[in-house]
Amino acid sequence: MEGSGGAPIERRCRWCRFPLAEHAGPGRPRQFCSQACRQWDWVSRQRARELALSDGELVMARTELDALHDDLYVLECAVADTLKDLSSEMSAKEAIDALRWLLDAATPLANRRLRSA
Ligand SMILES: [Zn+2]
Incomplete structure (x- = not known):
């Protein structure tokens, strides 16, 4: 366990926020947990451009928001x-x-990944 002082900032996937494994070796640090996430991030950026959304705005399916x-x-x-x-x-x-009841209620959120399609 890292102390509060010099704990590294945890890197997360830019698309699904899944924690990324510590980057070792040369090259750019990873930004995505998978190729699929990289792709969905790209698609969403294209869409955002078409709809003239700012970087902080997002279009989300109502069913997904309702489920959340x-x-x-x-x-x-x-x-x-x-x-x-x-x-x-x-x-x-x-x-x-x-x-148990608390865990049953928390588990779907802990396992939740926003679907990309
Ligand atoms: Zn991801």
Whole structure:
């Protein structure tokens, strides 16, 4: 574990934000985790140019945004439930159940990659 002082800034894929492995050796550091991500980034830049979007703007499929909001809502409920549970005495089994529910709610977000198509 790196201390807070000189921890390197973690590099992430420019498209999907997946953490990139530490770059070793000569050459430019990688910007993408895969060829597919490099391609989608390029396509999105072309589209942005066509639509005269600025670099910080993005067009996103509504279904994708809705799915993200749904996952966030489930996580929000799980966090609220877990906070409530923690404020009272819990048995070990109840604590494990609460943790499971929280993990069930968090896992889809942890595994989420925005689809590119
Ligand atoms: Zn990527």
